[in-house]
Amino acid sequence: MLTVEEALAQILADVDPLAGQFTPLEESLGRVLAVDLSSDIDSPPHDKSMVDGYAVKIADVNQHPVSLPVNEEITAGQVPTRELTAGTSSRVMTGAPVPAGAEAVVMVEETELEETESGPLVRIPGQQISPGANILLQGTSIRRGDQVLTAGTRIRPLEIGLLAEIGQASICCIPVPRVAVLSTGNELVPASEVPAAGQIRNSNGPMLSAQARRCQAEVVSLGIGRDDQAELEELIQAGLDADILVLSGGVSAGVLDLVPAALAAQGVNEVFHKVELKPGKPLWYGRADHDGRRSHVFGLPGNPVSSLVCFELFVRPLVDRLAGRASIGMRCRQAQLQGHFRQRGNRPTFHPACYEGGKQGGTVEPVRWQGSADQRALTTANCLAYFSAGQQEFSPGTAVPVYLFEALDD
Amino acid sequence: MLTVEEALAQILADVDPLAGQFTPLEESLGRVLAVDLSSDIDSPPHDKSMVDGYAVKIADVNQHPVSLPVNEEITAGQVPTRELTAGTSSRVMTGAPVPAGAEAVVMVEETELEETESGPLVRIPGQQISPGANILLQGTSIRRGDQVLTAGTRIRPLEIGLLAEIGQASICCIPVPRVAVLSTGNELVPASEVPAAGQIRNSNGPMLSAQARRCQAEVVSLGIGRDDQAELEELIQAGLDADILVLSGGVSAGVLDLVPAALAAQGVNEVFHKVELKPGKPLWYGRADHDGRRSHVFGLPGNPVSSLVCFELFVRPLVDRLAGRASIGMRCRQAQLQGHFRQRGNRPTFHPACYEGGKQGGTVEPVRWQGSADQRALTTANCLAYFSAGQQEFSPGTAVPVYLFEALDD
Numbered sequence: 001m002l003t004v005e006e007a008l009a010q011i012l013a014d015v016d017p018l019a020g021q022f023t024p025l026e027e028s029l030g031r032v033l034a035v036d037l038s039s040d041i042d043s044p045p046h047d048k049s050m051v052d053g054y055a056v057k058i059a060d061v062n063q064h065p066v067s068l069p070v071n072e073e074i075t076a077g078q079v080p081t082r083e084l085t086a087g088t089s090s091r092v093m094t095g096a097p098v099p100a101g102a103e104a105v106v107m108v109e110e111t112e113l114e115e116t117e118s119g120p121l122v123r124i125p126g127q128q129i130s131p132g133a134n135i136l137l138q139g140t141s142i143r144r145g146d147q148v149l150t151a152g153t154r155i156r157p158l159e160i161g162l163l164a165e166i167g168q169a170s171i172c173c174i175p176v177p178r179v180a181v182l183s184t185g186n187e188l189v190p191a192s193e194v195p196a197a198g199q200i201r202n203s204n205g206p207m208l209s210a211q212a213r214r215c216q217a218e219v220v221s222l223g224i225g226r227d228d229q230a231e232l233e234e235l236i237q238a239g240l241d242a243d244i245l246v247l248s249g250g251v252s253a254g255v256l257d258l259v260p261a262a263l264a265a266q267g268v269n270e271v272f273h274k275v276e277l278k279p280g281k282p283l284w285y286g287r288a289d290h291d292g293r294r295s296h297v298f299g300l301p302g303n304p305v306s307s308l309v310c311f312e313l314f315v316r317p318l319v320d321r322l323a324g325r326a327s328i329g330m331r332c333r334q335a336q337l338q339g340h341f342r343q344r345g346n347r348p349t350f351h352p353a354c355y356e357g358g359k360q361g362g363t364v365e366p367v368r369w370q371g372s373a374d375q376r377a378l379t380t381a382n383c384l385a386y387f388s389a390g391q392q393e394f395s396p397g398t399a400v401p402v403y404l405f406e407a408l409d410d
Numbered sequence: 411m412l413t414v415e416e417a418l419a420q421i422l423a424d425v426d427p428l429a430g431q432f433t434p435l436e437e438s439l440g441r442v443l444a445v446d447l448s449s450d451i452d453s454p455p456h457d458k459s460m461v462d463g464y465a466v467k468i469a470d471v472n473q474h475p476v477s478l479p480v481n482e483e484i485t486a487g488q489v490p491t492r493e494l495t496a497g498t499s500s501r502v503m504t505g506a507p508v509p510a511g512a513e514a515v516v517m518v519e520e521t522e523l524e525e526t527e528s529g530p531l532v533r534i535p536g537q538q539i540s541p542g543a544n545i546l547l548q549g550t551s552i553r554r555g556d557q558v559l560t561a562g563t564r565i566r567p568l569e570i571g572l573l574a575e576i577g578q579a580s581i582c583c584i585p586v587p588r589v590a591v592l593s594t595g596n597e598l599v600p601a602s603e604v605p606a607a608g609q610i611r612n613s614n615g616p617m618l619s620a621q622a623r624r625c626q627a628e629v630v631s632l633g634i635g636r637d638d639q640a641e642l643e644e645l646i647q648a649g650l651d652a653d654i655l656v657l658s659g660g661v662s663a664g665v666l667d668l669v670p671a672a673l674a675a676q677g678v679n680e681v682f683h684k685v686e687l688k689p690g691k692p693l694w695y696g697r698a699d700h701d702g703r704r705s706h707v708f709g710l711p712g713n714p715v716s717s718l719v720c721f722e723l724f725v726r727p728l729v730d731r732l733a734g735r736a737s738i739g740m741r742c743r744q745a746q747l748q749g750h751f752r753q754r755g756n757r758p759t760f761h762p763a764c765y766e767g768g769k770q771g772g773t774v775e776p777v778r779w780q781g782s783a784d785q786r787a788l789t790t791a792n793c794l795a796y797f798s799a800g801q802q803e804f805s806p807g808t809a810v811p812v813y814l815f816e817a818l819d820d
Binding site: 025026029040041043044045046050075076077078079094095096097136140141142148149154156157158159160161162163164165166167168169185186187188190191192193194195197198199200201202203204205206207208209210211213214221227302304308369370371373374375376377378379381405408409 | 435436439450451453454455456460485486487488489504505506507546550551552558559564566567568569570571572573574575576577578579595596597598600601602603604605607608609610611612613614615616617618619620621623624631637712714718779780781783784785786787788789791815818819
């Protein structure tokens with residue numbers, strides 16, 4: 001049987017990020033740039049004033065108080081109409097272009113304005129002002145043609161601002177992977193229905209869809225598939241439109257476990273079935289190459305804990321890879337085990353657990369549950385604690401790796 | 411002038427989470443429950459088999475090998491039609507209800523099935539099996555009427571699964587706050603346009619919208635408002651439909667800074683103007699109570715660094731509070747300063763910086779930029795480093811608080 005690492009290596013083998021697509025700026029948040037990007041402008045685009053004040057010649061204002069006539073007032077968005085000559089000033093607002101000939105800007109707070117019959121005069125006390133003071137020269141931060149962002153960059157709000165500045169209203173970035181979710185089983189009814197005798201509500205479908213959303217995937221909900229070969233094949237065919245099809249249920253050994261056959265009939269080739277893992281051993285993974293592209297198919301065991309664990313361990317890293325993200329999968333920490341943990345059987349175990357951080361390193365306490373369908377106990381978990389195979393008893397204080405659900409929190 | 415803490419206290423004063431609203435299950439991810447929720451079902455809903463196997467009486471299988479006729483086969487979703495009597499067995503699948511009278515389930519792997527003329531017989535080797543083995547009793551994990559989730563719980567994929575199980579297809583949770591974003595200034599053109607002389611592209615609007623999305627707010631983009639009283643008032647009126655209206659630009663001392671007047675005309679009352687903070691001193695905050703509800707209005711300074719900082723310090727905590735989230739604002743860490751930092755002026759400074767984590771605690775290096783409109787330099791930051799007021803020179807190795815942008819990454 002494959003180990004977790006071997007299984008993950010087979011899933012990610014030959015998988016490249018999806019091909020870049022043009023996306024409106026406001027939808028590109030969280031995606032990854034597919035190309036390098038250059039600026040079509042200088043930034044700032046003109047020699048600009050960094051303050052509200054008066055553009056002047058240095059010689060006019062140094063040392064001695066002076067009163068200067070005001071040529072014009074330049075607000076942001078306007079262009080100067082007159083060159084600044086010796087013995088004059090121009091009023092400029094923050095961000096506005098300074099007039100040609102301006103050598104510095106004196107802050108308005110230091111000045112006094114006086115209206116006279118021959119027009120406004122600004123009184124400036126004598127000062128020590130350096131050439132270029134309060135002026136930011138054109139192109140200081142970006143020169144036209146500069147490469148300002150590189151392929152592979154994750155687009156945060158900060159990058160959104162820069163992309164807007166350099167005129168990228170439509171951006172070539174890696175699209176959001178599409179994940180289709182299909183729950184199988186005759187016993188399932190939707191959350192909106194009251195289950196009849198023998199039935200339960202479909203909780204895996206909504207949970208897996210939410211996990212996929214938390215990987216920033218686009219979710220296609222295929223609902224519930226009955227244990228009927230023709231119906232399953234039709235739903236699987238629809239699911240193969242997505243980059244990833246996640247099925248839950250139907251991959252263990254029950255008589256109605258028709259899923260593997262239905263997948264085969266739809267051209268999905270098994271890559272592996274079963275992983276040395278608890279819970280999640282019956283995990284099935286296959287691929288279908290069709291219409292010039294590839295769909296990845298996961299058959300997850302039907303119980304909620306197995307589904308959750310298999311999604312986080314195997315599906316999330318694949319979504320990350322397809323989306324072009326550099327860091328993939330859950331973040332791992334070491335934590336001190338609280339209480340005893342008895343490892344039963346001989347498979348490494350990822351047990352839902354409660355992690356608490358602390359200055360001296362965190363602690364972790366496995367969740368106690370009533371069977372692997374215990375959704376209620378599951379909601380008390382915020383991580384998976386890892387217990388290696390073969391060892392039978394873990395005593396309090398043992399250092400245990402934990403895989404945080406933080407990506408599920410946001 | 412108010413300190414950052416005083417300003418934040420005034421913003422959050424008397425602010426309660428928004429009133430709960432019914433939301434479809436699949437849209438409730440990330441929201442906060444507004445009410446306690448009870449289960450309408452037992453879980454499991456019946457005594458169920460935890461394995462594929464045969465339901466039996468203990469006395470029939472203990473100690474000696476036995477062959478038992480198989481009454482029926484019960485798959486998940488079906489109900490048993492016959493009570494289990496001594497000397498018989500029923501085939502049961504994982505998750506299926508066990509028949510009345512069943513005392514344990516023997517795993518299928520341990521058995522052999524034989525078809526005979528009088529029907530199927532299952533051969534079971536003699537074994538030590540306890541009463542109740544492989545059976546999960548009805549209601550073990552949840553009893554009907556149990557309160558299973560409490561008001562204030564953040565809905566993660568794990569809670570989505572539980573909510574589906576207990577039939578909550580529509581959930582009373584705290585709605586997503588609505589944030590309207592309006593950029594002001596005659597110099598601004600949208601990212602899709604080529605700026606003429608004196609113009610720049612609107613980068614703050616898209617950046618602030620993206621920051622709001624990263625707080626899981628619903629964003630209403632109001633575009634660009636010219637420096638014209640009537641136009642501004644109309645846009646502000648539209649923005650007051652939202653829970654929070656964020657304006658950028660128009661709150662410093664320029665002659666065309668009409669924003670405060672336009673806000674007053676629309677019934678927005680100033681709470682404060684100016685905060686002891688660098689960058690971000692001109693921050694304006696007010697409130698409008700109208701139509702039985704309240705809108706919060708922020709006037710952010712127009713340069714990108716100030717906008718970014720003010721949003722993260724003041725708007726994000728308010729969004730978190732309105733959304734009912736327990737932890738609000740950015741996460742703070744201590745880090746060792748790399749290089750010197752010169753604190754100019756006498757306001758505490760939040761400087762965009764680059765944090766690197768490490769086993770021995772992280773390090774932080776302030777971003778070097780060409781003025782506060784340097785979007786390009788800003789994209790190299792992943793945190794704000796805090797430098798207290800009054801001290802002039804911070805030397806390498808000084809412990810500095812950093813506020814992580816991690817919430818912007820996801």
